[in-house]
Amino acid sequence: MKKITIGEAARRSGVKVPTVRYYESICLLAAPSRSEGNQRSFEPADISRLAFIRHARELGFEIEAIRTLLTLQDDPHQSCASADAIAKARLIEVEQRIRSLMALKAELETMVEGCGHGRVDQCRVIEVLADHGQCTHAHH
Amino acid sequence: MKKITIGEAARRSGVKVPTVRYYESICLLAAPSRSEGNQRSFEPADISRLAFIRHARELGFEIEAIRTLLTLQDDPHQSCASADAIAKARLIEVEQRIRSLMALKAELETMVEGCGHGRVDQCRVIEVLADHGQCTHAHH
């Protein structure tokens, strides 16, 4: 068999080497077999799992959510209701975060536009921060 | 004089009690005077400063950026160019984050829509996570 080193696994999955070891340490990835000299030797399935984790992390899923998703993936006969629920929850989070960021964006734009590039005592950036009541865009 | 306790300061500024102590510990807030019994006694100016910090944190500014903004606020004769630069940088960050979250939202929607609520082996949520190539929306 080909032996996949941790560096190779990292390169193929897009997960960094220390992160691979970290995932093993928190049991998100099964401990792989070792070479004579105690070096990790991964299987192709490990690469897929790492890619799965990486993609899920990119989508902002938390490690515990990913743990659940991986458990589901490991047993394909289960109902996918949990997976669906996790994805939906994440979608709602993302939508909320976008709304909140849009509000921040508007507020930052007002601040930046209002800045006359003069001295601090006329600066709208400082002023708005000092007094939330001056915000044209209330949030939350 | 009225003595403002830490609890009162927290309530008025919207910053939690332990967080106020934390801000003091990292010198974002000057150490207030103490009562006979060693309890903190804040001034109205401290409340304003805490509110400033809180608002800036809500806008996503990092502590070090806030430290700079506070230094500027403390000396109103300085040019506000730094404040402007900090706000602009933050605006660019926020815009980037919004774009990235919109891409994630699209991907999550595809996943959730594709889920037939059956078993895991037909679940699009799991499938898409397992194989990034299936994403209809490439990001980054």
Place this chain on the structure above:
DNA sequence: CTACATCCTCTAGCGACTAGAGGTGCAAGA
């Protein structure tokens, strides 16, 4: 055989708090 890259384990650090232990201060009611 000698470089040199890559691997190993282990501990500590990041940011911005948050939680908890174990103890003290203080104001109000009985």
Place this chain on the structure above:
DNA sequence: TCTTGCACCTCTAGTCGCTAGAGGATGTAG
């Protein structure tokens, strides 16, 4: 005056998801 009970104090350690570095072993190419 005493007691109840909340708010305060300091200190340490934990959170999340890694990341960095020390100090050493292994593996490979020339």
